[in-house]
Amino acid sequence: MEILKISLSDFLAHVNKKIQAGDSKQVGVVPKGSHFVFGELDEAAQLCLDYDVTILPPKKYFQPQREVLVKYAPKDASSYAMVNDCENLTLIGVHPYDLVAIHLMDRAFSEGERDENYMAKRDCSVLIGLYPTRGFEHRFSASMIDPQMPYKVADLMLIKLDDNQLALEVVSKKGKAYLEGAAVAKSDLSEAFLAQARNKVKDSQAFPLGPDKSPAYFKEKYEHPVWEKLGEKCYSCGSCVFVCPTCYCFDVRDEVELSLASGERVRYWDGCMIESFAICAGDHNFRKERGARFRHRVFRKTVTLPEKYQVMGCVGCGRCAQACTADIAGPMKVIKTMKEMN
Amino acid sequence: MSAKPKVAFFDFACCEGCQLQIANLEEDILGLLGLVDLVEFREVMTGTAPEYDIAFIEGSITRKADEERLKDIRNRAKILVAYGQCAVTGGINKLKNLHSDMMEVRKIVYKDKAAMEHLDTYPTRAVGDVVKVDLIIPGCPINKDEFVSIVKQLALGKIPRIPDYPVCVECKLKENVCRYDEGEICLGPIARAGCGAICPSNGVACDACRGTVSNPNKQAMHEVLAKYNLTVDEIIGKINIFAVDPEVSK
Amino acid sequence: MSTKAKIDVHHVTRVEGHGNIVVDVDQGKINKIEWQVPEAPRFFEAMVVGRPYDEIATITSRICGICSIGHTFASLKATEAAMGIEIDEITFKLRELLLHGETLQSHILHVCYLAVPDLVRVSSVVPLVETHRDVVLLVTKLHRLANELCNVIGGRTTHPIRARIGQFSMYPTKKELQELKNRLTDSVADLKTLAGFVKSIAGAIPDFTRETEYLAMTNKKDYAFYDGPLTTTDIGGKTIPVSEYKSVVNEFVVPQSTAKYGKFNRESFMVGAIARYNNNYKQLTALSAEVGQMLGLNGVSHNPFHNNIAQVVESVFAVERSIEIIDWLLDQDLVYRKKEIKVKAGNGASAVEVPRGILFHEYTYDDKGICQAANCVIPTNLNHNNIQKDMEALVPQFLDKGEKELQFLLEMLVRAYDPCISCSTHYLDVTFKK
C-alpha cells in the first residue's frame, strides 16, 4: 500500500478543487451545535477532521432515509418503471468503525438478492477514511472491529500527524484517482510511527466478546432477566436503530402526487424497536413486549450478524448509547447490567 | 369513493390555526379542489350543503349548543375527521378543566360579571367525547403535509394511518442535537410523531402537541423527569399542556 | 323607497370566528341594529394562571392562529417586562421581521381571499380561480412568500417556535436570509400588480364615512408595529405609555351586547390598519405611500372600508422594511448562543400591532415565575363598539337600496374590519332575540 504525505492546507485546497469541479458531491464532517454530522461541503474550510462521532452514520448516503424504488401511474400496473438514483459522492473523514459498518451493509445488500439501489450508490462513492483524533466516552470500537477490515471499503485513509500534516494511505485505484493533481509527497515515515499515529486515541471501555464467542454467549442468555429489566425503560423510540451504522431495516410505502396522475413506491428507514414493526394481519404483534424488541436488536448485533458474516454486528461506535434518552441502549450497558444482575 | 367526495369544514372553540394551515397550502389548494368538492367552509365561502362525504371538525366543545350542532353534522357526514389538537383531545382548551369549578374560571376572566347566564361554559370536551370520530389528525397546529396526504389517501380509497411512534424517530431522522444533550426536558420520547420533530428541529423541546403514542412508556418518562428534579405536579403540568392522555399525567 | 328591512345573518361568512348581524327596521323606524358575537369563550386568562413563565407564550399563542406571531410577541414582551429581561438587537430585529411576515401573510389572506370576493360580487375565492386565475396565482405566490418568511424566521408559519423569552432558539442562516431577500425584492413587482388589480375593482368600495377615534402604537423612528407608546387621532400627537393601556382601552360591558367594548375620548374607537395609517401615514416608505395614493388614500380617512386599502399599503411597507432588516442582519455575526433567563417576581404589560390592530398582554408572576394573573386585550374586541356604531350610521343611509343590498353592505362592513373573532378571550355569549 502506497503511503503519502500532504499538508492539511494542501489537502483542503484539493478538496476545494473537487468542489469547484462539481463532478462529484464532496461530503464531510461538519459541526452541528455541540455535535457533528456528515454534510455536503460548500467549501473545504467547513470540513472538520477532528470530531468525536457524527449523530447519524454515513449509511444515510447509501440507504437514504427516503428512496424511490419504483414509479408508476396509480392503479395502472403496466406503468411500473424502476428508479435508481445515484450520484458521484466522496465521503471525507469516515472513522474505521463506520467503514466496517459500510462493509457489513455492502454484504447484506449484495449477497443473496443483489439490491442495485444500494449497490449503485456504493459503486459511485469514494470513501476517505480517517483515524479518530478525539475520544468519545461511549466508543468501544477497538474491541469490536478487525483493524484490517476498514481497508476492505476505504479508498484512502487519512492519518492526522499533527495540526498541519496528514499521512495518506492509498488503498484503491479510486483513491489514487481522487488524489490526481494533489500536492502529495512520498512518505518517509516508519511503520512504527504510523501505527502510533493511527492509535492516538484509546477507548475507555472494551466489549469482552468477539464474533467467534459472542453468538453462543448471548444465545445462552436468551431468557436472561436483563432484557425485561432494560426493556421496561425503553420508549420504543427507535433512536438506537436509526443512529446505528449497521441497522438497515426499512419500510416501503406507496405515495402519489396530488393530481393522482403519478406515484412512487418509496423506501423509508424503519426499525425493530418501533412497536408496530412486527405487526401482522389480524393485528397480531410478534414482538409485543418492549423487552423482546430490545433483545431482538441486541441479538442482531451480537448473534445474527456475527453468525452470518463472522463480523460483529456492532462496531462499537457508541451512538446508540448517546442517543438513548432512557440510557439503556448501549451494548456495554447490556453487558454491565447482566453482570450486576448475576 | 369514485365521484369527488363532498367535503365540508367546521370549527368550534379553537384558534382557527388549523384551518389556516389549509389556507397555507397555497397552490396545492387548487390541487385539492381537483380531488374533492368543497361544499361548506364558512371562513372562505358562503354556502351550505345538506350532507357530506367527509366532514372535517376543528375545535373543542365547551357548550351544550355546540354539542347539538356537532351531533347534527355527525348525522349528515359519512366520514367525520377530528383535525387539530383541540378537536382530538380538547387541546389547550382543556387547561381550563384543571380548575375544579367552572364558576372559578368564569370569575378569573369576567370578575363580578361572571355569573351572567350567557357565559355558561362546561369542562372542555374533545370531538370524540361527543360523537363518533372516524379519523384523527392531531397537532397544534396540524401538519399541512399530513393533511394533504390524508386527503389523498381518502380519495384513493386507502385507510389513512397516522404515525404511532415517538417524535424521537423523526428527530433522529432530522439529525438534531437532542434537547437532553442541551440539558433540557423534552417530551419527544412519548409524544406522537407526524410533525417532523418540528420543535426540536428548531432548537426547542417537544411539548407533545400531537398527544402521546398509543402505548407511551409513562413510567420511564416519569423516571427521567424525576431525574431533572421535577415534582409530580410539575411533571403533570409539563405533560398536559395539550391535553394528552390523562393517564400519562398521573 | 324601501322602509322595511329584516336581516338576520347567523354566522357571517368569510371572517375568522363567529359573528351575527341582526337588523329590524319597520316603516322606516329602526327597532334594532345589532352586531353579536356568539363565539364560545375560551378563558385563556384562567388557563395560564398557575403555570410557569416559559409555557405562557406557547399557550397564549393559541388565542388566535392568524395572529399567533403577534400574540407570542405580546406575551414574551409582557413576561420580559415583568422580569426585567432585555433583548439584544438581533432578537429585536428578528422579531420585527417576523411580525412583518405575519402582517403580510394576514393582509394578503384577508384582502384577497376574504374581501376581494365582495368587490367582485362572488361568494368566495373559489370561483375566482376560474375567472381571475392570474390574480389568484399571484396572491398564492405572495402568501406563500409571507409564510416562508415566517417559517424561516419563526420555525413555523403559525404558532412560531423559535421566538422565546429573551431570545430566539435558532437563527436563520445567511443563505436563507439572502434567498428570502431576493424573493422579497422580486415580490415588489407582484405587489404593484396586485395593487393595480385592487384599483381596477376599487370602484365597488362603498362611499361611507363616519368620523371616529383611531388608536394605534406610534414611535419616532418608524411606522410602528413592534414597539412604541400609544396614540390616537384625538390626542393631537401626544403619547401614552403602554403600561397605562387600561386607561385607554377602558373595557366595559354594555347591556345590549355581549362582547366587552372599548372607548376612550369618544363613544367608540377603531384599531387596525386604517388606525395605524391614520396616525402614522407620514412614516410610510415612498413606495407604500405611493400605492396608497394610487388607491385613493391621501392622509386620514374616515371610511372603514378603506381598512382594506390600508392593508394593501401596509403589505408593501412590510416587504420594504423586511428587506432593510435582512440587509442589516446579513451584516451581523449570526452565531447562536443560548441565554440564561433569570426568573423574578413582577408585573408587566405589553403592546404589539397585529394585523387587526393593537394587542395588549399583561401578566403578574411570583418569584418562582408562576403566573398569578393575566389579561389579554384583543383588537377585534376593541373594534366591536365601532362596528356597532358604523352599522347604526350605515343602515339609515343605505336603507333605500333594499334589504338584500343592505345585508350585503353590512356583511361587507364586518369583513372590512377583518375581525378575528376566534380571539375570544373576552367574548360574552349572545342570547338570540328573534
Add this chain to the structure above:
Amino acid sequence: MGNCQCQSNTKGSSIYLPEIARITRKKLMTDVDCFFEFEMEKRPLGHKYGQFVEISIPGIGEAPISISSAPSSSKKFEMVIRNVGELTSVIHGLNIGEAIGVRGPYGTTFPMDDLKGKSLLYITGGIGLVPARSAILHSLANRNDYKDITILFGCKDPSQRIFVDELSEWEKRPDVNFLETVDTAANSNWKGNVGVITTLMPKLQNVNPDNTVAIVVGPPIMYKFVIMSLHDMGFTDDHIVVSLERRMKCGVGKCGHCQINHIYVCQDGPVFYFSDIKDLKEAI
C-alpha cells in the same frame, strides 16, 4: 443527478420492479375471501408448492400472498386473497382483465420431493388451506408417490369454508382421508363436526408418526395447540412442517420485518421444519 458515471454494471435491473399479471378468473368464496386466477404477461411463474409472491397495485402497496395452485409450466396461477386491509380490499374490487404487479416467487417450499414414500397429514386452518393446497394438489396428482394422505380442515363457521367443491371431492376420494370441522355452527344447517381443529386429531386412526409428516398451516394461534396434539400423537419435531406468516416489505431478506432471530421468514421460510424453529421463541 445526471452526472453519475456510476460503475454499477447491473444498474439496469431492480429486485423491486414488479412484473405484470392479469386476472383471468375471479370468484368470491366467502364474504372476505376471493379466489383469483392470474396469468403472467411474459413468462410462467415457475413456483413450487408453498411459495409466495409479492403482489402489488401502484399507488396502494404490496403484500405477500401464497400461491395456491400446484406447480405448473403454464403462465397461470391461483391465489385466494382475504380482504383485510388496503391492498387486499382494492384487489377485491378489480375485474377480469385488469393487471396487478407480481414479484417472485419467493421463499422455501414444502419438501414434497423429500417426502416421497411417506404418509402425509395436512392440518389446515382458515386460509391456511391456500398455501397448503399447492402441496395437496401436487400430492393428489402424484398419488403414487405418497402413502396415506390425510387432510384436516377447520374454519370459524360454515360460511368461512373455501374451495368447497374441492373439499367435497377430497371427501369422496377413497385414497384420501378427509376430515373437516367448524369452530361454531350456530344459525346454520351444518351437519358435520363442530369444534376447533385439534378435536379432529383424536379421530385419526392408524397414523404412524414415524413414517408420517404433518404439514400444518393456519392462523398464529392454531400452531401451538396443533403441535401439542401432534407431540401427543408421537410426532417428533422433524416430522412437522409449518408455514409462517409475517409482515414483509421486501420479500428478499433485507427489510427486516419478517425476521425472527437469525431467520428471515421470506427467505429461510415461510416453510420450515418445526425442528428448525422450535427454539425461536417468537416464531409460533
